[in-house]
Structures are given as structure tokens and as C-alpha cells.
Amino acid sequence: MGSAEERSDPGEKAVSPAFECRLVTVEFLHKFSRKRIIEDVSFLVRSGEFVTIVGPSGSGKTTLLRAMGGLTPPASGSVLVHGRELNGPPDDVVIVFQDYSNALLQWRTVAANVAFGIERTLDRKEIEQRVRDTLALVGLEKNAEDYPWQLSGGMQQRVQIARALALRPAVMLMDEPFAALDAMTKASMQDELLRVRDRTGTSFVFITHDIEEAVYLGDRIVVLKGSPGRIEQMLDIGLPAPRDQLSTRQLPKFLEYRYAVHQAIGREHE
Amino acid sequence: MRYTRPWQRYFKLGMTALPSARGLLPLIVLLGAWQLLQTGNSPYFPPPSDWWNGLMLLSRSGRLYPALMATTITLLLGLILAVAVGTGVGLFIGVFPRLGRAIGPLLEFLRAIPPPAIVPVAILFMGYDERMKLTVVVLAAIWPILLNTSSAAERVHPLLLDVARSFRLSAVERMRLIILPSVVPAILLGIRVALPIAIVVTLLVEILTSIEGIGALMIGAQRNFQSPQVYGLLVLIGLFGLFVNNIFAVFEAILLRRWPPKTQSENF
Amino acid sequence: MNMNKGGLIARINWPGAAVLVFVGLAWEAAVRSGLLEYEYLPAPSAIALGLSELAGEGILAPDITHTLISVVIGWTAATVLGISLGFLLGLSATARRYSLASIEVLRPMPGVAFAPVGLLLFGFSLKTEMVVTILPVLWPVLVNTMAGVIGVHQRLYDVGRTFRLGRRDTILRIILPAAMPLIIVGARIGLGLALILAVVAEMVGNPEGLGYGIVREQQALRPDLMFAYIVTVGFIGIVLNAGMLALAEALFPSFRQLQGGR
Numbered sequence A: 001m002g003s004a005e006e007r008s009d010p011g012e013k014a015v016s017p018a019f020e021c022r023l024v025t026v027e028f029l030h031k032f033s034r035k036r037i038i039e040d041v042s043f044l045v046r047s048g049e050f051v052t053i054v055g056p057s058g059s060g061k062t063t064l065l066r067a068m069g070g071l072t073p074p075a076s077g078s079v080l081v082h083g084r085e086l087n088g089p090p091d092d093v094v095i096v097f098q099d100y101s102n103a104l105l106q107w108r109t110v111a112a113n114v115a116f117g118i119e120r121t122l123d124r125k126e127i128e129q130r131v132r133d134t135l136a137l138v139g140l141e142k143n144a145e146d147y148p149w150q151l152s153g154g155m156q157q158r159v160q161i162a163r164a165l166a167l168r169p170a171v172m173l174m175d176e177p178f179a180a181l182d183a184m185t186k187a188s189m190q191d192e193l194l195r196v197r198d199r200t201g202t203s204f205v206f207i208t209h210d211i212e213e214a215v216y217l218g219d220r221i222v223v224l225k226g227s228p229g230r231i232e233q234m235l236d237i238g239l240p241a242p243r244d245q246l247s248t249r250q251l252p253k254f255l256e257y258r259y260a261v262h263q264a265i266g267r268e269h270e
Numbered sequence B: 001m002r003y004t005r006p007w008q009r010y011f012k013l014g015m016t017a018l019p020s021a022r023g024l025l026p027l028i029v030l031l032g033a034w035q036l037l038q039t040g041n042s043p044y045f046p047p048p049s050d051w052w053n054g055l056m057l058l059s060r061s062g063r064l065y066p067a068l069m070a071t072t073i074t075l076l077l078g079l080i081l082a083v084a085v086g087t088g089v090g091l092f093i094g095v096f097p098r099l100g101r102a103i104g105p106l107l108e109f110l111r112a113i114p115p116p117a118i119v120p121v122a123i124l125f126m127g128y129d130e131r132m133k134l135t136v137v138v139l140a141a142i143w144p145i146l147l148n149t150s151s152a153a154e155r156v157h158p159l160l161l162d163v164a165r166s167f168r169l170s171a172v173e174r175m176r177l178i179i180l181p182s183v184v185p186a187i188l189l190g191i192r193v194a195l196p197i198a199i200v201v202t203l204l205v206e207i208l209t210s211i212e213g214i215g216a217l218m219i220g221a222q223r224n225f226q227s228p229q230v231y232g233l234l235v236l237i238g239l240f241g242l243f244v245n246n247i248f249a250v251f252e253a254i255l256l257r258r259w260p261p262k263t264q265s266e267n268f
Numbered sequence C: 001m002n003m004n005k006g007g008l009i010a011r012i013n014w015p016g017a018a019v020l021v022f023v024g025l026a027w028e029a030a031v032r033s034g035l036l037e038y039e040y041l042p043a044p045s046a047i048a049l050g051l052s053e054l055a056g057e058g059i060l061a062p063d064i065t066h067t068l069i070s071v072v073i074g075w076t077a078a079t080v081l082g083i084s085l086g087f088l089l090g091l092s093a094t095a096r097r098y099s100l101a102s103i104e105v106l107r108p109m110p111g112v113a114f115a116p117v118g119l120l121l122f123g124f125s126l127k128t129e130m131v132v133t134i135l136p137v138l139w140p141v142l143v144n145t146m147a148g149v150i151g152v153h154q155r156l157y158d159v160g161r162t163f164r165l166g167r168r169d170t171i172l173r174i175i176l177p178a179a180m181p182l183i184i185v186g187a188r189i190g191l192g193l194a195l196i197l198a199v200v201a202e203m204v205g206n207p208e209g210l211g212y213g214i215v216r217e218q219q220a221l222r223p224d225l226m227f228a229y230i231v232t233v234g235f236i237g238i239v240l241n242a243g244m245l246a247l248a249e250a251l252f253p254s255f256r257q258l259q260g261g262r
Helices: A061-068 A110-115 A124-138 A153-165 A183-200 A211-217 A252-263 B006-016 B021-037 B048-060 B064-095 B097-111 B115-126 B130-153 B156-166 B173-209 B212-223 B227-258 C005-011 C015-032 C044-056 C058-089 C094-097 C100-106 C111-122 C127-150 C153-161 C167-203 C211-221 C222-249 C253-258
Strands: A019-031 A033-045 A050-054 A076-081 A092-097 A169-177 A203-208 A220-224 A230-236
Touching: A019 B173, A033 A061, A033 A230, A033 C111, A050 A169, A050 A211, A050 C153, A061 A092, A061 A169, A061 A203, A076 B173, A092 A153, A092 C094, A092 C153, A110 A124, A110 A252, A124 A153, A124 A183, A124 B048, A124 C094, A124 C211, A153 A183, A183 A203, A183 A211, A203 C222, A211 A252, A211 C044, A220 B156, A230 A252, B021 B048, B021 B115, B021 C094, B021 C100, B048 B064, B048 B212, B048 B227, B048 C094, B064 B097, B064 B130, B064 B173, B064 B212, B064 B227, B097 C015, B097 C094, B115 B130, B115 C222, B130 B173, B156 B173, B173 B227, B173 C111, B173 C167, B212 B227, B212 C111, B227 C100, B227 C111, C015 C044, C044 C222, C058 C094, C058 C167, C058 C211, C100 C127, C100 C253, C111 C127, C127 C167, C153 C167, C153 C222, C167 C222, C211 C222
Parallel strands: A050 A203, A050 A220, A092 A169, A169 A203
Antiparallel strands: A019 A033, A019 A076, A220 A230
């Protein structure tokens, strides 16, 4: 079981990590007061790693994600992708949002949605091929000509994921993507996501308030807590792969990790 | 709370609905530029200062005020009648949905007739007099009110009707205590839609027939090539419409203060 | 689409249709039998005859054409202007602050009030009809376009940024399509309004077209022809509206679904 690491780990920088946050602090100016949302957040994401970020509501998880995605500039500290500092949304990083129905282009077909990020950069044949491949990856080949509003919540979220994957990003940032789904859909989506990671080698940063989900999916967990949000703890998850909804969740190690995260978050979180 | 008297609270309530005064800039710039650029006596585009003089002329000749009165009274009376009849019929139709469904297509057919087209019909049937003018205004204004009222009456939440039944309310009590209050916002919306229609029809009648009113003054001025008066009256009509709409908006806000707010589609 | 015969029959509003037919027949009977002796109330059959008379004499077609031309020109100009301005105002809060009050002041101006102005400037011509039509039609298009642009969900802007879209791409590929349902609504309202205004302009201003036809026949004491013109106007309104809806569906297949929800 992984013990709490130091806030930064300099020893692991032999290969430039896919993603890195260095002492990221984000503040918002509201009327005349400056509110600090997250403070001195530092961690690495290695290539192909699945990092989950957990924390109680209000701890700044979404803000951290937006900073990592280049949507919100940090007040201090820096975010680096492949060693290069961010200046706005970076090329290799895509965000998948929680409210899929607002994030999808409802007036476009599923295929057109998936093609959205690559329409201007690839030629027609490549686009068609990539759309087909990506839809197959998320199991939506049959729905290419449907409209998002005709699909269920889980399917719409898969469309959003496919749209992000079509870019072949190095890092996928996901903001509580399964929070709005029912338990069964959620479970199957979790497994699908892990399958996608295995097949594409993309790094994932996954925000959730569901501790079990965080432990189930993650190679590493970052616990964010407090106001302003700070890293409370980081845990390496040493659970075997491939993960299984039934057996993995029953492993004693799983329960230990779960307990540890609960402890780290403390009594504010039910 | 600094505002102690009710009228002060209502005033504040009304003012918050108004857009920023800085938005008047384009108009002011337009009028200002017009004033400055039109130094010669162009018959087609007289400067705004001439408009004012033209209006003053009309006012001093004693024709402005009676015309304004005539238009306003027709509008007011017409709306009151339209509300009275429209609400009554609307409630009746709404409360008996089978009747509503039967008359529905007929009403839809009548509603599809554009109000301006009613004017020549009325002139033909009733001649060139004040009674005709009032009738047309009522006929034009009644539809939005009637349709809104009937659809709202039909849509009174079934739960509320159950409440009425469980409290053993008589038909009259049910109408007075449950249906009518539920329907008030829709009635007001209907009036709000009917207002501009009523104004248009009133003016149209006056322009077509020269029956006393602002429209008659306007077409008269045009026939006499008194362009400053035409523009002046146009501004007057604009201000009149603005005034009427805003008075009604304030009235509506005050009346509806106790109702839950509805999402308004045109509120920026 | 599966529509069995039983379903179709059940969907027709039988009582409503019956009432319509009954009223029509009763009206016809009443006039013929002399029960309704209004000098100026023609029977439905007389109106139908009037229509064929007008069509036969070759008067109806040119009148319809004239009014339609007026509607199309006025509506197109107002729509182009309204969408452009509405877009600008939707995108810029500053632009709104410095113009909304003016719009609110000009909006309640009744179109018919512009008729004398139009007559003053252009006399009896199509341009007079334009003066009456353009401004009032501008407002619903502008206001609805503005609302459509303002209503674009923040999330869609986030998506635009995370996919690194430039300003031009964001407007063309996200904002415009997202605002389309409301833009179409505004254009539709404008179209109906343009027809009414063209007719009004023809009644009081330019003596041509369907509006003039109504007034002319009223003054000629030919109620059958007058009603024939009115029916024509109503019919054209229905056709224009249906045409607009069909066009919207063709250009923007999700229109109906996206119109309601936001």
C-alpha cells in the first residue's frame, strides 16, 4: 500500500512526464475580494497513467481541472505538458465535461460531433476513418447518424469521450463524467474507460467525488481538501489489472485504500 | 429598509426592469446628427427642431389635444371591453374543454384573420363612425386575451381542482378562488400582446377614415405636405406607445407581485 | 411513419370539424333564405365565386405577386439586418448597454404610423411599403437573434476553447448553430409580420396589391370580392408560414427538437 508521498517528487523526472502541476495556485477575483480556490498543488502524471482526484465539494477539483486544461490561468505556479508550460488550452489535452448534453453540439449527428476536433486538421478520408475507429472504441458504431438528443445519458457521455479521443490526446481531463449516470451505466462506463486507456495509452486525470470509483479506476489517487484546496495526500494504488467490478472491489487491499482515502478526506465528507 | 411607502417600493421594482439609460445614445446621436445636417429647408427630412414647432402649431390650433384624447379613449374603452368579453368567453371555453375543442378550429380560423383586414369589413358594415372604430379595436384586441384565458383556464393544474373538490367548493367559489387567480397571469399576458395590436388598429382606422384621432391628424398633415408635423406626430405616437407599454408593465408587475415569477423570454 | 387508419381517424378533431362545416352551411343557408339580411354579408359560395371572378379577370395573380414581392424584399432586408445586429449585440455586452434602451424605445412603434412618412417621402410606390415593413420586422428578428446568441451555454464556449477554436471558428461552428433555433423563430415571426404590414401599407399607402384590393372592393361595395381578398391574404399567410417551417427543417434538421429545450 502506497504511503503518502511528498508534495513533489523530483526523482521521477528522468522522462518528461505527460503532465505536471508545479505549485499551482488559482485565485478568483470576486467584486473586490480575492478568493483562493486551490493552493500550491503539485503532482505529476506519467504517460499512460490513470490519476484520480478526489475531494469533498468545494475543494476546488473542477478549478484544478480547468487550470490543467488551460481554461483558467493560475495565479502562481505553472502547468506543464511534456515539459512545456501552458499558455492557454494545450494541443494534447482535452477536457470531458460532466454535463454532456450542454457540451455536445446537439445540432450535429454523433459522427459530426466526433469529427468536431479534427475537421480542420485532417482530410476527409482520414476524418471518416478516425471517426469510425473512435466510435468503435466506445461501442457506438451503430449510432453514427443519430443525434445526441436521441440518445441516453450514458451514450451521450460516450459521444463526448469519443469526440475527445478522436484528437488522440496525450492527456484526457475528465470532470466527474459519470456523476449524472445511474449506477449500472456508471459501472460499465468505468470498465469501458479502462479498456480505452489500455488500448490507446492515453493518460487520464479523472475527477470524482465517489471514493470507490477513484480507487477502482486509479493508478494513483490525489486527495484534495480544504478551502483553499490543497493536496492532502497522494496514494499509489497497487491493485491488479485488469480491474473487475465484482472481484476487485472485494479485495482487502481495495477496502484498505478506500478506508485510507476516507480518512484523508475526513469527517466533512459523508 | 429605506423605502417605507408602498409606492416607493413599486417604483423601485419598476425601475429595475429598465435597461441602462446609456442605451439611448444611438437615438440621441441620430437625432443630433439629423438636426445638425439638415440646415436647409428640406421638405423631406426636416430637422427635429421643426418637428417640435409643427407639433406646437397643431397644439395651438387646438387640434392636438382632442385627437390625442380621442385615440386614448378609444384604446382604453376598447381594451376594457375586450378584457371583459375575452375573459368571460375564455373562462367559459376553458372550463368546458369539450366545448373548447368543438369551437377550437372555428376560433383558430377567425384568429388567423389579420386584424388590419377586419377594418375594411367593419367600415363596410358599420360606416364611418366612432362605434365602428370601437368595434374594430375590440374585435382585434379580443383574440389574444380570449385565447390566453381559455388555454390557461384549461390548464389549471388538476391538483388544484382536486383541492377544490376536497374542500367542497361550489362552482362559483371554485371559479372565484381557484380558477380566476390561476388565470390572472395569462390574462395579463394576453393584454400585453393585445396592446400593440389595439394601437395599430386604432391608428389604422384613423388613417383610413380620418375619424378623429392622432392617425387622422397624421394623414391630414401628410396630405398637406406638412412634413414637420408628420414626423412630430410619429414621435408622439412612439412616445405614446412607450408610455402605454411601460405603464402597463408597471401595473402588471405590481399586480403579479404575489404570483411566482415566470421565466420571461425577453428580459435582458 | 406508421399510421394505421384507426389512428388517423381518431386524431381528427371531429367535433371541431363538424362545427366548422355546420357554421359554413348555416351561414350559406341563412343568407340564401333571406334570414340574414345584412346588405354586406355575402354567403360563402359568393366569396368562392368572387375568388374565381378575380382570378378569371387576371386581377388576382398580379395583386398576389405585388404583395409577395413587397413581403420578400422587406423581410429579407429586415432579416439580414436583424441577424447581423442581433449577433453583434448578442456577443457584446457593451454594445447592448449602449443600444438596448434605444431599441426598447423604437420597438413599440406601430408599423402603420410609418405609412404617412413613407407617403411623404416616396408617394405611391413600393418604397413606401418598404418604409412601413422594414423597421417593425427588424425587431423580432434582432431580439430573437440576440437572445439566441446570449443563450449559448457557457459549456459550449468551454468546448470551443478546449478544442482550441479561434474566434472565427467559434462563431461559425458553435455560436451560430447553437443560436439557430431562436434565429429561425425570429425570422418566422418577422415573416408573418411582414405580410400584415405589406397589406396595411397597401391599404393606406401604395394602391396596389392585396391590401389595396381589400379597400378598393370595400369602397366599391363589393363585399364578396372584399372577403375574397381577405381569404387570399389568410391563405398566403398559411403558405408562407408552412414554407418557412419546411425550409427550417431542411436546413436544420434538429430544429424542432432544439426549439423547446434550453
